[in-house]
Amino acid sequence: MNSNSKNPFLNNKAFTSTGLSKKEEVHTATVIDYNQDMTLSGTINKSFILFLLLTASATIIWWLTFNGMNPVIPAIGGAIVGFVLVLISVFKPQYSGYLAPGYAIFEGLFIGGISAIFETRYPGIVIQAVGATLVTFLVCLVLYKYKIVKVTEQFKSVVVAATLAIATYYLVSWLFSMFTNFVPVHYGNSLMSIGISVFVIVIAALNLFLDFDQIEKGVERKLPRYMEWFGAMGLMITLVWLYIEFLRLLSKLSGRK
Template identity: 30%
Template sequence: MTVLQSSNPVLTDDHFRSAYGHMMGSETATVNGVIHKTFVLVGLAVGAGALGYSVGQTIPAAAWISSLVALVVTMGVYFGLRSKPERAKILGPIYALAEGFFLGALTAVFESMLAASKIAVPGGLALQAFIVTASVMGAMLLLYRAGIIKPTARFQSVLSTVTLGITITYLISFALSFFGISMPLIGLSGAMAGGQAAWIGLGLNVVILGVASLWLVIDFGLVEDTVRSGAPKDMEWYCGFALTVSLAWVYYEALKVCFRLALLLSNRD
């Protein structure tokens, strides 16, 4: 089966042939296969997250150390899959374990910070962030299936540009933190201080959560294009990896939103 026209660079004719030409005619990718691979990767992330949460409760510095590891792993996986997406079968689980551990440790640190301020979150931050993440995925899937939001080339281009800006801002904020310099509206120092800056920071956080959520639409389009184009079964791992990356980002932003809200609402009492 020939590759259909797609806005996804992985599925363009030249890229597809160079990466998978030798595998054409083998078993092809299916939606059920992608779902299974996604569950495997998310399961690995959750398992690593549970370990990270446990470690983060006793060693708060683990969150910051694991953030560096997760950053290095993410960059390595990105460049590793850029030209050879079939490597996702190996690199995907590595990413899921590193990112899951980081998110688990970060969740534990956030909960410890709230506990120190005598702030209780019903069910814990992890549950609240999970509910938001699951709700976002369901909403994006409905919007995609209804055709309300379509992953066109222009949509992906604009979203990529905005995401690049967010990434650069995060990296600058992360680098400045080593010198004791904070960006109150981006970091969580403003949330801890309260006041107008805390509310503005919450608003920016919600906007970034929205940007992260829109990447799920891109991922759904990738899955549909992959199955329709008759891509080899190994592409299921690549699609699962893409979905896992987006879900991890959504959880990360949802976690911060829940943390900011807990602080702001407690300050109103």
């Protein structure tokens, strides 16, 4: 079974194809310009650029919120536009050089808005969530780099299955809560709810290993340069998910004090 990352970007046929068509392969000696291939350093640099754009956008909304602006509208608007850009990039990865920065900016609106809302209710929670996200990312990166955690097909299958289960659970719970009086188990700050949040954070962190693996394979296959933006954008999606889940977990723990 060949399972890929459930990240909508990294689970894309563009990452499983070689960078050249059969016709191009015949003339590799004269046609290939290796400066146009995807590189690891290029992907890292673009990930850093997206992180700066997202942080800048989030900081602006944060500042405006604590100066009297309602953060709900920019948060919802940013989430919707960001999701649309995700969908476009899934089908048109060649435009990732334009879509990825746009995603980072609009997702920053969402992150800034939602962070301000949580910070108002639980002072100090944002810096804790940011710290937890960065530490988790660094730990996963070190574990992957030194092959302490190996991304096997079985590993991929388990993570993908768990991610699908979480996505299905969230969707079904949301639909039921919208149209009935059903209260999802992960709501509130019960021990069960906290346990679910911990489980989701673990799965989100494991998705980082799949993301690292797909980016590395893309470099090995010498995919086109625009895939650097594509890979960086996919990695950013996982980090945003991880950060939101840390916010939710910390808010539940704070609510039990």
